Amino acid sequence: MMAIELGDALPDLELAGADGAALRLRDKVGAPLVLYFYPKDDTTGCTREAQDFSALYPEFRAAGVDLLGVSPDTPAKHAKFTAKYDLTVPLASDEAHGVMEAFGVWVEKNMYGRTYMGVERATFLFAADGTLAQVWRKVRVAGHAEQVLAAARALG
Template identity: 50%
Template sequence: MADLGIGSSAPEFDLPRDGGGRIKLSDFKGKPLVLFFYPKDDTSGCTAESIAFTALAEQFAKAGATIVGMSPDSAQCHDRFIKKHNLSVILAADEEKTTLEAYGVWKKKSMYGRIFMGVERTTFLIRADGTIATIWQKVKVPGHAEAVLAAVKSLAG
């Protein structure tokens, strides 16, 4: 697991994405990227977070940033999730969990006394030069997309 912090280089990735094709970190060189990691498509918190980012997608675009969500779900699962909830964010599929591990978000979790591995809801704001500007860990969904948008706008300012 990488020990990433503010100013670290964001780990490269090359993964399948919704709608077919692949997505790479280097695709976004020269512009800010919001990379949000979430546990699972079509669960309540993940759906709320994806809908919140979709609702603000136009404002993120005006600020020059792209939004990419990532989970261990398959690209086909992402396609169904996008269609069901009319999402406009890009979703990357990390079924091998290599990128999740590189970003340090694949963690031991506990629920109802059961220990398991899963994604810790985390968002990275990556600068145009590929370095990490901000990290939000253990994200609480309400108000999160708005906080990330404010951080994106402050990068431009």
């Protein structure tokens, strides 16, 4: 499957919300949407990223922007992660990796000579009409949430 590219429409795919309920991406059309993918709950970089997005969540909402973090973790793990760090950013689960594959973020990785499949940290910004406006791949966490907020505000 080809990964989504700039100008493409938000795919009609389904995730599990943190409460386990089905969440359709196409239902998010109508407001700008930041969809960020991260490897694993409760790890150093992923925790920092979730905390950064949570700290700015009120500013995203004030700008009319929806925000959603996605990892392969279960809804129950998301609930623990959210409670442990008092996160406000909404999280969703993609345990089967279908959404991650569609976005091209379920990739082959290599660490210490071991090859495995995992999540490439990436963020996608969709305009209110559901078209992909900006992409950040191989994200470095420091300062990223602020950069995404600035880009989301610039959509107008």
